[in-house]
Amino acid sequence: MAARMTRQRTAVVEALDEMADFRSAQQLHEALRARGESVGLATVYRALQALAEASEVDVLRAEDGESLYRRCARREHHHHLVCRMCGRTVEIDGPTVEAWASKVAAAQGFDDIEHTIELWGTCADCRAAAR
Protein backbone atom coordinates (compact mmCIF):
# COMPACT_ATOMS: atom_id res chain seq x y z
CA MET A 1 0.00 0.00 0.00
CA ALA A 2 3.00 2.22 0.42
CA ALA A 3 4.03 4.41 -2.53
CA ARG A 4 7.76 4.30 -2.34
CA MET A 5 9.83 7.13 -3.62
CA THR A 6 12.12 5.63 -6.19
CA ARG A 7 14.68 7.13 -8.48
CA GLN A 8 12.43 6.38 -11.44
CA ARG A 9 9.34 8.04 -10.06
CA THR A 10 11.27 11.12 -9.12
CA ALA A 11 12.72 11.27 -12.59
CA VAL A 12 9.33 11.10 -14.25
CA VAL A 13 7.95 13.89 -12.08
CA GLU A 14 11.00 16.03 -12.74
CA ALA A 15 10.77 15.51 -16.45
CA LEU A 16 7.12 16.46 -16.39
CA ASP A 17 7.89 19.60 -14.47
CA GLU A 18 10.29 20.71 -17.14
CA MET A 19 7.84 20.20 -19.95
CA ALA A 20 5.28 22.93 -20.20
CA ASP A 21 3.00 21.09 -22.56
CA PHE A 22 1.16 17.84 -23.00
CA ARG A 23 3.46 14.95 -23.78
CA SER A 24 2.93 11.30 -24.50
CA ALA A 25 4.35 8.55 -22.32
CA GLN A 26 6.73 7.64 -25.11
CA GLN A 27 7.97 11.20 -25.45
CA LEU A 28 8.63 11.31 -21.72
CA HIS A 29 10.45 8.03 -21.92
CA GLU A 30 12.54 9.33 -24.77
CA ALA A 31 13.38 12.53 -22.89
CA LEU A 32 14.47 10.61 -19.80
CA ARG A 33 16.64 8.34 -21.85
CA ALA A 34 18.17 11.29 -23.68
CA ARG A 35 19.28 12.90 -20.45
CA GLY A 36 20.83 9.70 -19.23
CA GLU A 37 18.15 8.72 -16.75
CA SER A 38 17.41 5.18 -17.75
CA VAL A 39 13.81 4.29 -16.96
CA GLY A 40 11.80 1.47 -18.45
CA LEU A 41 8.87 2.36 -20.64
CA ALA A 42 6.49 0.28 -18.56
CA THR A 43 7.61 2.18 -15.51
CA VAL A 44 6.89 5.49 -17.15
CA TYR A 45 3.39 4.29 -17.93
CA ARG A 46 2.89 3.11 -14.38
CA ALA A 47 4.17 6.34 -12.89
CA LEU A 48 1.92 8.44 -15.11
CA GLN A 49 -1.02 6.26 -14.27
CA ALA A 50 -0.42 6.69 -10.57
CA LEU A 51 0.05 10.43 -10.91
CA ALA A 52 -3.14 10.73 -12.91
CA GLU A 53 -5.04 8.81 -10.28
CA ALA A 54 -3.74 11.16 -7.64
CA SER A 55 -4.76 14.12 -9.81
CA GLU A 56 -1.14 15.18 -9.96
CA VAL A 57 -1.25 15.23 -13.74
CA ASP A 58 -3.96 15.84 -16.30
CA VAL A 59 -4.55 13.36 -19.05
CA LEU A 60 -6.12 13.93 -22.38
CA ARG A 61 -6.48 11.99 -25.57
CA ALA A 62 -4.94 13.19 -28.79
CA GLU A 63 -7.01 12.88 -31.92
CA ASP A 64 -5.27 9.63 -32.79
CA GLY A 65 -6.13 8.14 -29.42
CA GLU A 66 -2.75 8.50 -27.77
CA SER A 67 -2.78 9.64 -24.14
CA LEU A 68 -1.04 12.89 -23.32
CA TYR A 69 0.05 13.99 -19.88
CA ARG A 70 0.75 17.33 -18.29
CA ARG A 71 1.50 18.73 -14.87
CA CYS A 72 -0.99 21.57 -14.61
CA ALA A 73 -0.62 24.70 -12.55
CA ARG A 74 -3.97 24.37 -10.91
CA ARG A 75 -5.24 21.18 -9.43
CA GLU A 76 -8.87 22.19 -9.59
CA HIS A 77 -11.03 21.17 -12.48
CA HIS A 78 -10.28 23.02 -15.67
CA HIS A 79 -9.97 22.56 -19.42
CA HIS A 80 -7.36 23.13 -22.07
CA LEU A 81 -6.73 24.89 -25.30
CA VAL A 82 -4.04 22.89 -27.05
CA CYS A 83 -2.09 23.55 -30.22
CA ARG A 84 -2.45 20.43 -32.30
CA MET A 85 0.91 21.03 -33.92
CA CYS A 86 3.29 21.83 -31.08
CA GLY A 87 1.24 20.85 -28.05
CA ARG A 88 1.39 24.33 -26.55
CA THR A 89 -1.23 24.49 -23.86
CA VAL A 90 -3.32 27.17 -22.23
CA GLU A 91 -5.41 26.33 -19.19
CA ILE A 92 -8.91 27.67 -19.32
CA ASP A 93 -12.00 27.42 -17.26
CA GLY A 94 -15.56 28.16 -18.10
CA PRO A 95 -17.94 28.41 -15.21
CA THR A 96 -20.73 29.01 -17.70
CA VAL A 97 -19.98 25.79 -19.48
CA GLU A 98 -19.83 23.78 -16.29
CA ALA A 99 -23.25 25.00 -15.28
CA TRP A 100 -24.65 24.38 -18.73
CA ALA A 101 -23.33 20.83 -18.82
CA SER A 102 -24.81 19.70 -15.56
CA LYS A 103 -28.11 21.42 -16.21
CA VAL A 104 -28.54 19.78 -19.60
CA ALA A 105 -27.61 16.37 -18.29
CA ALA A 106 -29.84 16.60 -15.25
CA ALA A 107 -32.76 17.67 -17.41
CA GLN A 108 -32.46 14.33 -19.20
CA GLY A 109 -32.43 12.38 -15.97
CA PHE A 110 -28.75 11.54 -16.08
CA ASP A 111 -26.56 11.12 -13.02
CA ASP A 112 -22.85 11.04 -12.22
CA ILE A 113 -22.27 13.58 -14.91
CA GLU A 114 -18.84 14.03 -16.31
CA HIS A 115 -17.85 16.12 -19.27
CA THR A 116 -15.07 16.29 -21.76
CA ILE A 117 -14.39 19.76 -23.06
CA GLU A 118 -11.18 20.34 -24.90
CA LEU A 119 -10.26 22.95 -27.46
CA TRP A 120 -7.83 22.27 -30.27
CA GLY A 121 -6.32 24.82 -32.58
CA THR A 122 -3.18 26.05 -34.21
CA CYS A 123 -1.22 28.56 -32.19
CA ALA A 124 0.14 31.77 -33.66
CA ASP A 125 3.72 30.50 -33.80
CA CYS A 126 2.87 27.32 -35.64
CA ARG A 127 0.66 29.18 -38.06
CA ALA A 128 3.57 31.50 -38.86
CA ALA A 129 6.01 28.62 -39.17
CA ALA A 130 3.76 26.70 -41.53
CA ARG A 131 3.68 29.60 -43.92
Add this chain to the structure above:
Amino acid sequence: MAARMTRQRTAVVEALDEMADFRSAQQLHEALRARGESVGLATVYRALQALAEASEVDVLRAEDGESLYRRCARREHHHHLVCRMCGRTVEIDGPTVEAWASKVAAAQGFDDIEHTIELWGTCADCRAAAR
Protein backbone atom coordinates in the same frame (compact mmCIF):
# COMPACT_ATOMS: atom_id res chain seq x y z
CA MET B 1 -13.39 7.60 -57.11
CA ALA B 2 -16.73 5.92 -57.46
CA ALA B 3 -18.46 4.78 -54.25
CA ARG B 4 -20.15 1.65 -55.35
CA MET B 5 -23.19 0.41 -53.58
CA THR B 6 -22.37 -3.06 -52.40
CA ARG B 7 -24.27 -5.54 -50.30
CA GLN B 8 -21.84 -4.99 -47.45
CA ARG B 9 -22.12 -1.24 -47.36
CA THR B 10 -25.86 -1.41 -47.44
CA ALA B 11 -25.81 -3.89 -44.58
CA VAL B 12 -23.65 -1.64 -42.42
CA VAL B 13 -25.89 1.36 -42.98
CA GLU B 14 -28.98 -0.68 -42.24
CA ALA B 15 -27.50 -2.06 -39.05
CA LEU B 16 -26.58 1.44 -37.95
CA ASP B 17 -30.10 2.66 -38.63
CA GLU B 18 -31.50 0.02 -36.34
CA MET B 19 -29.23 0.90 -33.47
CA ALA B 20 -30.26 4.01 -31.67
CA ASP B 21 -27.05 4.41 -29.74
CA PHE B 22 -23.32 4.62 -30.20
CA ARG B 23 -21.78 1.29 -31.11
CA SER B 24 -18.25 0.12 -31.76
CA ALA B 25 -17.12 -1.30 -35.06
CA GLN B 26 -16.80 -4.69 -33.46
CA GLN B 27 -20.30 -4.57 -32.05
CA LEU B 28 -21.63 -3.71 -35.49
CA HIS B 29 -19.66 -6.55 -36.98
CA GLU B 30 -21.04 -8.90 -34.38
CA ALA B 31 -24.60 -7.73 -35.00
CA LEU B 32 -24.26 -8.24 -38.75
CA ARG B 33 -22.88 -11.69 -38.28
CA ALA B 34 -25.64 -12.56 -35.83
CA ARG B 35 -28.30 -11.72 -38.34
CA GLY B 36 -26.66 -13.81 -41.01
CA GLU B 37 -25.19 -10.94 -43.03
CA SER B 38 -21.59 -11.98 -43.35
CA VAL B 39 -19.32 -8.96 -43.62
CA GLY B 40 -15.61 -8.84 -42.95
CA LEU B 41 -14.43 -6.83 -39.98
CA ALA B 42 -12.07 -4.77 -42.12
CA THR B 43 -14.95 -3.92 -44.38
CA VAL B 44 -17.02 -2.70 -41.46
CA TYR B 45 -14.16 -0.43 -40.44
CA ARG B 46 -13.80 0.86 -43.98
CA ALA B 47 -17.51 1.50 -44.34
CA LEU B 48 -17.66 3.39 -41.06
CA GLN B 49 -14.63 5.39 -41.99
CA ALA B 50 -16.21 6.40 -45.29
CA LEU B 51 -19.49 7.25 -43.63
CA ALA B 52 -17.75 9.35 -41.02
CA GLU B 53 -15.87 11.23 -43.70
CA ALA B 54 -19.12 11.97 -45.44
CA SER B 55 -20.61 13.12 -42.13
CA GLU B 56 -23.17 10.37 -42.39
CA VAL B 57 -22.25 9.10 -38.96
CA ASP B 58 -20.86 10.69 -35.84
CA VAL B 59 -17.79 9.26 -34.19
CA LEU B 60 -16.75 9.59 -30.61
CA ARG B 61 -14.14 8.01 -28.43
CA ALA B 62 -15.14 5.96 -25.43
CA GLU B 63 -13.15 6.44 -22.27
CA ASP B 64 -10.99 3.45 -23.13
CA GLY B 65 -10.16 4.90 -26.53
CA GLU B 66 -12.41 2.73 -28.64
CA SER B 67 -14.24 4.53 -31.45
CA LEU B 68 -18.02 4.53 -31.31
CA TYR B 69 -20.31 5.28 -34.23
CA ARG B 70 -23.85 6.50 -34.53
CA ARG B 71 -26.23 7.62 -37.21
CA CYS B 72 -27.50 10.91 -35.83
CA ALA B 73 -30.81 12.54 -36.56
CA ARG B 74 -29.33 15.88 -37.42
CA ARG B 75 -26.38 16.32 -39.68
CA GLU B 76 -25.47 19.72 -38.35
CA HIS B 77 -22.84 20.10 -35.66
CA HIS B 78 -24.04 18.99 -32.25
CA HIS B 79 -22.91 17.17 -29.16
CA HIS B 80 -24.02 14.17 -27.13
CA LEU B 81 -25.06 13.13 -23.70
CA VAL B 82 -24.22 9.46 -23.47
CA CYS B 83 -24.97 6.88 -20.81
CA ARG B 84 -21.68 5.26 -20.00
CA MET B 85 -23.40 2.02 -19.06
CA CYS B 86 -25.87 1.33 -21.86
CA GLY B 87 -24.79 3.81 -24.48
CA ARG B 88 -28.14 5.55 -24.59
CA THR B 89 -27.66 8.84 -26.38
CA VAL B 90 -29.33 12.22 -26.38
CA GLU B 91 -28.34 14.78 -28.95
CA ILE B 92 -27.78 18.22 -27.56
CA ASP B 93 -26.56 21.51 -28.82
CA GLY B 94 -25.29 24.51 -27.01
CA PRO B 95 -25.03 27.70 -28.99
CA THR B 96 -23.66 29.39 -25.89
CA VAL B 97 -20.86 26.90 -25.64
CA GLU B 98 -19.95 27.18 -29.29
CA ALA B 99 -19.59 30.91 -28.98
CA TRP B 100 -17.62 30.62 -25.76
CA ALA B 101 -15.20 28.12 -27.28
CA SER B 102 -14.28 30.15 -30.30
CA LYS B 103 -14.03 33.35 -28.33
CA VAL B 104 -11.67 31.89 -25.76
CA ALA B 105 -9.48 30.28 -28.40
CA ALA B 106 -9.31 33.39 -30.54
CA ALA B 107 -8.35 35.47 -27.53
CA GLN B 108 -5.24 33.30 -27.20
CA GLY B 109 -4.33 33.74 -30.83
CA PHE B 110 -5.32 30.26 -31.89
CA ASP B 111 -6.69 29.37 -35.31
CA ASP B 112 -8.57 26.50 -36.91
CA ILE B 113 -10.42 25.95 -33.71
CA GLU B 114 -12.11 22.68 -33.08
CA HIS B 115 -13.70 21.54 -29.88
CA THR B 116 -14.62 18.32 -28.21
CA ILE B 117 -17.58 18.56 -25.92
CA GLU B 118 -19.19 15.36 -24.77
CA LEU B 119 -21.24 14.62 -21.69
CA TRP B 120 -21.15 11.27 -19.96
CA GLY B 121 -23.48 10.09 -17.26
CA THR B 122 -25.66 7.27 -16.04
CA CYS B 123 -29.20 7.30 -17.37
CA ALA B 124 -32.22 6.83 -15.12
CA ASP B 125 -32.81 3.24 -16.26
CA CYS B 126 -29.27 2.11 -15.60
CA ARG B 127 -29.24 3.80 -12.24
CA ALA B 128 -32.40 1.90 -11.31
CA ALA B 129 -31.03 -1.38 -12.64
CA ALA B 130 -27.79 -1.04 -10.73
CA ARG B 131 -29.63 -0.74 -7.45
Add this chain to the structure above:
DNA sequence: CCGATCTTTGACAACGGTTCTCAACAAGCG
Protein backbone atom coordinates in the same frame (compact mmCIF):
# COMPACT_ATOMS: atom_id res chain seq x y z
C1' DC C 1 -25.90 -9.90 -72.41
C1' DC C 2 -20.63 -9.85 -72.45
C1' DG C 3 -16.42 -8.89 -71.30
C1' DA C 4 -13.09 -5.36 -69.75
C1' DT C 5 -12.10 -2.38 -66.05
C1' DC C 6 -11.46 -0.99 -61.78
C1' DT C 7 -13.28 -0.69 -57.03
C1' DT C 8 -14.32 -3.54 -53.11
C1' DT C 9 -13.92 -7.46 -50.31
C1' DG C 10 -12.01 -10.55 -46.70
C1' DA C 11 -8.74 -13.49 -44.31
C1' DC C 12 -4.77 -12.61 -42.19
C1' DA C 13 -0.58 -10.15 -41.13
C1' DA C 14 1.17 -6.10 -39.32
C1' DC C 15 1.09 -1.96 -36.39
C1' DG C 16 1.25 0.98 -32.31
C1' DG C 17 0.00 2.24 -27.87
C1' DT C 18 -0.66 0.19 -23.58
C1' DT C 19 -0.71 -3.46 -20.14
C1' DC C 20 0.85 -7.86 -18.23
C1' DT C 21 4.40 -11.21 -16.50
C1' DC C 22 7.71 -12.51 -13.38
C1' DA C 23 12.23 -12.87 -11.67
C1' DA C 24 15.64 -9.58 -10.01
C1' DC C 25 15.94 -5.49 -7.25
C1' DA C 26 15.75 -1.84 -3.80
C1' DA C 27 12.82 1.24 -0.09
C1' DG C 28 11.79 1.50 4.26
C1' DC C 29 11.53 -0.56 8.76
C1' DG C 30 12.85 -2.82 13.11
Add this chain to the structure above:
DNA sequence: CGCTTGTTGAGAACCGTTGTCAAAGATCGG
Protein backbone atom coordinates in the same frame (compact mmCIF):
# COMPACT_ATOMS: atom_id res chain seq x y z
C1' DC D 1 22.15 -5.02 8.56
C1' DG D 2 18.46 -8.48 7.12
C1' DC D 3 13.49 -8.78 5.83
C1' DT D 4 9.49 -7.77 3.87
C1' DT D 5 7.14 -6.04 0.30
C1' DG D 6 6.34 -2.75 -3.27
C1' DT D 7 8.90 -1.64 -7.71
C1' DT D 8 11.42 -2.30 -11.84
C1' DG D 9 12.34 -3.69 -16.70
C1' DA D 10 12.74 -6.57 -20.87
C1' DG D 11 9.93 -8.70 -23.53
C1' DA D 12 5.52 -11.00 -24.42
C1' DA D 13 0.80 -10.31 -24.76
C1' DC D 14 -3.24 -7.53 -25.80
C1' DC D 15 -6.50 -5.19 -28.59
C1' DG D 16 -8.40 -1.89 -31.63
C1' DT D 17 -7.32 -0.62 -36.02
C1' DT D 18 -5.09 -0.47 -40.59
C1' DG D 19 -2.44 -2.58 -44.40
C1' DT D 20 -1.86 -6.43 -47.96
C1' DC D 21 -3.14 -8.61 -52.07
C1' DA D 22 -5.41 -12.05 -54.69
C1' DA D 23 -10.17 -13.11 -55.66
C1' DA D 24 -14.89 -11.38 -56.30
C1' DG D 25 -18.27 -8.35 -58.06
C1' DA D 26 -20.16 -3.60 -59.57
C1' DT D 27 -20.44 -0.67 -63.52
C1' DC D 28 -20.18 0.42 -68.18
C1' DG D 29 -19.15 0.51 -73.25
C1' DG D 30 -20.17 -2.15 -76.93
